[in-house]
Amino acid sequence: QVQLVESGGGLVQAGGSLRLSCLASGSTFSDYIMGWFRQTAMKHREFVATISWSGGNWYLIDSGKDRFFISRDNAKNTVTLEMYNLKSEDTAVYYCAAKSTRSWDRYDGAHEYDYWGQGTQVTVSS
Numbered sequence: 243q244v245q246l247v248e249s250g251g252g253l254v255q256a257g258g259s260l261r262l263s264c265l266a267s268g269s270t271f272s273d274y275i276m277g278w279f280r281q282t283a284m285k286h287r288e289f290v291a292t293i294s295w296s297g298g299n300w301y302l303i304d305s306g307k308d309r310f311f312i313s314r315d316n317a318k319n320t321v322t323l324e325m326y327n328l329k330s331e332d333t334a335v336y337y338c339a340a341k342s343t344r345s346w347d348r349y350d351g352a353h354e355y356d357y358w359g360q361g362t363q364v365t366v367s368s
Contacts, residue, residue: 244269244357246338251362254328258366262323264338264359272296275341276314276321279352280334280364287337289350291323301348305331330368335361 250262262278277292291312293300300312306325314321321338339355349355 244271244274244340244342246340246357246359248336248338248359248362251336251364253365253367256329256366256368258328259324259326260328260364262325262336262338262362262364264321264323266319266321266340271314271319272316273342273344274357275343275346275349276312277339277341277349277355278312278321278323279337279339279355280332281337281361282334285334287352288334289352290336292349293321294346295344299346301350325364328364328366330366333364333366335363337361 244266245268248264272295278290279287280290281287291302293312297314309327311324338359340357341355
C-alpha cells in the first residue's frame with residue numbers, strides 16, 4: 243500500500259505557473275504508474291496526466307499538452323506536475339494517484355487508480 247501527499251498548490255494569476263509535487267511512501271514507488279487528476283465542485287474527477295513507472299512514457303489531457311509537464315524521480319519517490327500559462331479553467335483541487343502496475347497504458351479513468359492523495363488546491367485568478 244502506498245501513501246501519497248501532494249504539495250505545491252496555491253493562488254496564481256492567469257498566465258502564471260505552478261509546480262505540484264506528490265511524495266509517495268510505504269511501498270516501492272517504481273511499482274506504480276502515477277497520475278494527476280483534478281476536480282471542481284461542479285465536475286467529476288478529471289484526468290490531467292499520467293506517467294509510466296520508468297518515466298519514459300506519459301499522456302496528458304488535450305488542454306494541457308502544450309502547458310503541462312509530468313515527470314517522476316523514483317529515487318526520491320516523487321511525481322511532479324509542472325503547469326504553465328495557467329487559465330481560470332485550471333482552477334480545481336489536484337489529486338495525485340497511483341495504479342499498482344508497471345504495464346503501461348493511457349490510464350485516464352479515475353476508477354483505474356488504486357491509491358489517492360488528499361489533494362491540493364490550485365486557484366487561478368483572471
